[in-house]
Amino acid sequence: MHLFNIIAVLISLSAVFAWFNDRFLRLPTAIGLMLIALLMSLFLLLPIPGTESLEHNVRQMVASIDFDAAVLHGMLSFLLFAGALHVSLKDLAEHKSVIAVLASVSVLISTVLVGSVAWLLFSLLGLDIPLIYCLLFGALISPTDPIAVLGILKSAGAPKALELKITGESLFNDGVAVVLFMVLFEIAVGGEHVTLGSALTLFVKEAVGGLLLGLASGGIAYLMLRRVDNYQVEVLITLAVASGAYALAEHLHLSAPITVVVAGLLVGNQVRHHVMSEKTQSHLDDFWELADEILNAVLFVMIGLEVLVISINGPTLIAGLLAIPLVLVARVISVGAPVSWMRRFRSFSTGAITILTWGALRGGISVALVLSLPESEVRDALLTVTYIVVAFSILVQGLTLGPLVRRVGARANLEMERTELPRPPVQAEGKH
Numbered sequence: 001m002h003l004f005n006i007i008a009v010l011i012s013l014s015a016v017f018a019w020f021n022d023r024f025l026r027l028p029t030a031i032g033l034m035l036i037a038l039l040m041s042l043f044l045l046l047p048i049p050g051t052e053s054l055e056h057n058v059r060q061m062v063a064s065i066d067f068d069a070a071v072l073h074g075m076l077s078f079l080l081f082a083g084a085l086h087v088s089l090k091d092l093a094e095h096k097s098v099i100a101v102l103a104s105v106s107v108l109i110s111t112v113l114v115g116s117v118a119w120l121l122f123s124l125l126g127l128d129i130p131l132i133y134c135l136l137f138g139a140l141i142s143p144t145d146p147i148a149v150l151g152i153l154k155s156a157g158a159p160k161a162l163e164l165k166i167t168g169e170s171l172f173n174d175g176v177a178v179v180l181f182m183v184l185f186e187i188a189v190g191g192e193h194v195t196l197g198s199a200l201t202l203f204v205k206e207a208v209g210g211l212l213l214g215l216a217s218g219g220i221a222y223l224m225l226r227r228v229d230n231y232q233v234e235v236l237i238t239l240a241v242a243s244g245a246y247a248l249a250e251h252l253h254l255s256a257p258i259t260v261v262v263a264g265l266l267v268g269n270q271v272r273h274h275v276m277s278e279k280t281q282s283h284l285d286d287f288w289e290l291a292d293e294i295l296n297a298v299l300f301v302m303i304g305l306e307v308l309v310i311s312i313n314g315p316t317l318i319a320g321l322l323a324i325p326l327v328l329v330a331r332v333i334s335v336g337a338p339v340s341w342m343r344r345f346r347s348f349s350t351g352a353i354t355i356l357t358w359g360a361l362r363g364g365i366s367v368a369l370v371l372s373l374p375e376s377e378v379r380d381a382l383l384t385v386t387y388i389v390v391a392f393s394i395l396v397q398g399l400t401l402g403p404l405v406r407r408v409g410a411r412a413n414l415e416m417e418r419t420e421l422p423r424p425p426v427q428a429e430g431k432h
Contacts (some may be wrong), residue, residue, distance in 0.1 A: 001064050009061060010196050013037070014297040030055035030300045031398045037304025038391065044308065059308045067302065071368035075295050076174075077246035077260050081238075082292035084171055084264030086285070092168050092265070095161065095187055098346070099168035101338045102356075106169075107176050109334035110327075117326055122381075125315045129378050132188045137382050140370055141327055142334075143177035144170045146364030157347040158405045166359055174365055175258035179206040181369055210255030214262025217245035221267055226275040227269045231283040234276065238267055238284065252254070253385055303394075304385065306367060308361045316381050320388030327389055331357045351408035362393040 006410045014033060021032030044055040048380075092099065115131070115138030120390075122129045159164075221241045225234055245263050249256035272281055335356045339348060370386045373379040 003063050006061060006065060010298050010301060011294075014294075014301045016302060018190055018297055027208075028398065030296055031394055033297055033298055034300040034304040034391075037301045038307060038395075039304075041305055041307045049353050053343060055308075058305070062308045065302065067306065068368045068371040070302070071299065071364050072178075072372065073250065075299055076257065076368075077242050078221070078294055079269075079299075080171065080174065080257055080260045080292055081242035081264040082288045082295075083167075084261045085238075085268035085288055087164075087167055087265060087268065089136060089269035091160075091164050091263050095165050095168060098165050099172065101342065102165065102169040104173035104176050105338055106334040107139075107173050107180065109337070110142040110330045111135060111138035111177075113330040113333060114141060114323075114327060117330075118385075121322055121326065122319060125319050127315055127319060127381055130188075132184060133373075133382065136181060136184050136188065136373070137370070137385065138330075139177055139181040140326060140366050141362060141386060142330075143173045143362075143365060144360040145365065145394075152288075158355065158410070162349045162352055162355060165352075166356065171261045172258065175210060175255045175261060176207065178257055178315050178365075178369070179203055179210075179255050182206065185373075206253065207258060210249055210250065210258035211262055213245065213249050213252070213254055214259040215266070217241050217248075217259065217263040218266025218271065221263070222271045222275065225271055229277060229280070231277075231280040234280050235284055235287050238288070241267060242397065249349065262284065300394075303364055303367060303390065307381045307391075310384055310387055311380055312384050316384040317388070319381070320385040323385050323389050324392050327362075328357065331360050334408045335360075350411065355401075355405060355408060358404055359403075360393075361398055363389045 017033045017036040020025055020036060025032050025035075027035065044051060044058060047159070112135070115135035117119075118137055119131045119134040120167060122134065180203065180342055181202050182277065186202065187199060218241070221237055224237055228234060241263050242260055246256045246260045249259040272284070276284065332353065336353045339353055339356070342348070366386055367383075370379065372381050374384065
């Protein structure tokens with residue numbers, strides 16, 4: 001199928017599903033679109049007479065989509081830039097230490113925990129998956145998706161500080177996880193030729209290099225934007241930063257996600273407030289909000305349709321179902337341990353660990369990373385497990401996150417009221 005036809009079908013499906021969701025289901029957009037696409041895919045898989053041709057055409061279209069390239073080498077740059085553009089750098093700086101720990105240390109802990117336990121789990125189920133590929137699974141399933149969770153947190157009235165921590169972590173742990181995934185991938189492919197020193201060097205080069213390139217890209221955008229006052233040109237420059245900086249980082253083998261997040265933060269804060277007119281800021285926000293919504297819609301429809309090309313059997317289905325609690329427990333430990341340690345010198349909202357755990361939704365980047373592995377039975381098994389975890393994360397955790405946030409908030413308010421109640425006077429002994 002031609003590229004234009006694929007894009008036309010995906011956009012058309014996204015528009016129809018978005019209308020149906022807004023008209024009848026009224027779920028968060030990303031979750032509603034994925035749910036409808038998933039239900040449609042499962043319907044096509046049923047042995048219903050007359051649907052064989054439609055199922056074949058849809059399956060053929062989905063199989064022709066290079067999900068890995070579409071997400072990691074296309075959509076991700078714009079999604080991360082749009083997300084970073086509306087984050088306050090000043091507010092983010094207030095929680096920089098927490099965000100840095102959650103986006104790095106927590107990802108490393110989660111990768112090791114998930115990878116090692118998954119290796120034992122897969123072995124018990126008769127799945128011959130090497131340890132290094134289990135660690136790759138740990139790395140690709142550890143990053144959280146900032147796309148689906150932010151709208152839910154805002155509508156549920158999550159504490160601002162906690163919302164910022166989750167936002168910052170989600171923006172940066174994608175970059176850290178991708179770098180970690182690439183390091184482990186080099187070990188899996190290179191074998192004995194890769195040493196611990198070379199792996200650490202590669203990690204530092206990609207992460208720090210991506211940070212520096214992001215700063216440079218934001219600086220160049222600042223110098224260009226300060227000399228013009230034409231919102232069409234200025235929006236075009238931001239589009240060039242999001243795509244050009246990401247592509248250059250990939251060419252230089254640096255962390256493209258970290259690059260575009262840093263550039264987006266600079267453009268959304270320093271550049272916006274110092275060189276852009278109010279008219280330009282308004283057009284910039286409208287453009288990137290619309291681009292973000294359209295790309296999100298298409299991405300989650302693609303995730304829902306991806307089930308058509310996944311081969312599920314008994315062992316992989318059981319492995320996927322067991323991987324759900326494994327990933328959640330690893331998240332509790334990888335977040336709970338650092339947060340418990342940091343509580344000694346800074347405060348956290350009531351139920352912070354609970355919300356950080358349940359609000360860690362997995363999304364398209366996890367599916368894209370597993371699809372980037374070489375075609376083999378190992379990749380097929382990991383794809384099934386990854387998809388089951390992602391589907392549970394978005395549909396179950398995503399739909400229950402709002403009520404959970406409100407329940408935790410109500411409990412926090414109750415505890416605050418109890419601490420503020422005046423204590424009854426104590427009578428002296430012997431007096432009645």
